[in-house]
Amino acid sequence: MTSKWSHLPNAKHIDWVIKTVEEYAREWSAANDVGVVARVVAWEAAWNFGLCDERKTARYAALDAVVGAVGRFLARFNWCEIDAKDAAFDAIDALVAWDSSGYLLDKSVKEVKELVKEGNHAAVLLLPAVVVKNKLKKNTKLNKPRLFLDEGAWCALLGDNI
DSSP states (O other), rough: OOOTTSSSTTTHHHHHHHHHHHHHHHHHHHHHHHHHHHHHHHHHHHTTTTTHHHHHHHHHHHHHHHHHHHHHHHHHHSSOOHHHHHHHHHHHHHHHOOOOGGGGSSSHHHHHHHHHHHOOOHHHHHHHHHHHHHHHHHHHHHOOOOEEETTTTEEEEEOOOO
């Protein structure tokens, strides 16, 4: 499916944000602990970066997708996750504004926090996404999920043994 942001260099990262904010809204919310002042300054930098109309259209479409994803999450769990939405919005703003920002999602939390201290605006906006991505990656590695047949039934084993 083609989206209004599929032409952007960070389209796959934007898709990841939208996908994970619905499924892992609690993690996104918990990761959204960047200071308000730093976030506002970084957001203004992203917004004032000179986004052309085409990028603004892509941004609005991606933000609408986040609202839909968070709305679907809220419909299932009936509780408010404003922080998750805000963190996802910030990530999308960084990914739309700065084509070179996607690499930050592959960094460790420690590395991105160092960039935040240095005043890197993209790092400020993407820090919650990096926290979520690293947590999801770590959980998968730790649990080593395995699927197997046991007496004709499919079983999933998380970890080394029962």
